[in-house]
Amino acid sequence: MIWLLAAQAAATLIMVGVIWMCQITHYPLLSDVGDLPRYQARNVRLTTYVVGAPMLVELATAAVLLVWRPSAIPFWTALLGIALVAVIWVATMVASVPMHERLGHGFDAAAHRRLVQTNWIRTIAWTARGALVLWMLAAA
Numbered sequence: 001m002i003w004l005l006a007a008q009a010a011a012t013l014i015m016v017g018v019i020w021m022c023q024i025t026h027y028p029l030l031s032d033v034g035d036l037p038r039y040q041a042r043n044v045r046l047t048t049y050v051v052g053a054p055m056l057v058e059l060a061t062a063a064v065l066l067v068w069r070p071s072a073i074p075f076w077t078a079l080l081g082i083a084l085v086a087v088i089w090v091a092t093m094v095a096s097v098p099m100h101e102r103l104g105h106g107f108d109a110a111a112h113r114r115l116v117q118t119n120w121i122r123t124i125a126w127t128a129r130g131a132l133v134l135w136m137l138a139a140a
Contacts, residue, residue, distance in 0.1 A: 008061035016130040040104040
């Protein structure tokens with residue numbers, strides 16, 4: 001069972017690092033990119049290689065923990081964990097993806113500002129998940 005918690009912690013903590021790098025460095029610097037449409041196309045494709053597997057592992061392990069978890073892990077923590085995953089995925093689909101698509105056509109100050117501002121939702125949710133999964137790992 002510890003392997004499940006370790007896999008979840010690894011995937012989540014990878015994403016905590018990625019999201020903070022995006023929030024503080026990567027997204028704010030998009031305004032300085034010369035050929036933004038070309039950059040955005042490559043950025044979206046290459047970023048998917050980095051975040052795809054951890055996000056899927058995180059989703060799968062969070063779902064499994066709802067029904068199969070160590071007795072030391074209360075149900076409410078598993079429920080909170082999957083709720084945070086839902087917040088992250090919804091924010092990604094509703095806010096981040098559309099803004100990346102707009103920026104893929106050229107720099108748009110409003111889309112850039114919205115991307116940076118709404119990314120705080122994912123940054124806070126992933127940071128909270130990071131703390132939660134570390135607590136789960138320690139409790140088990």
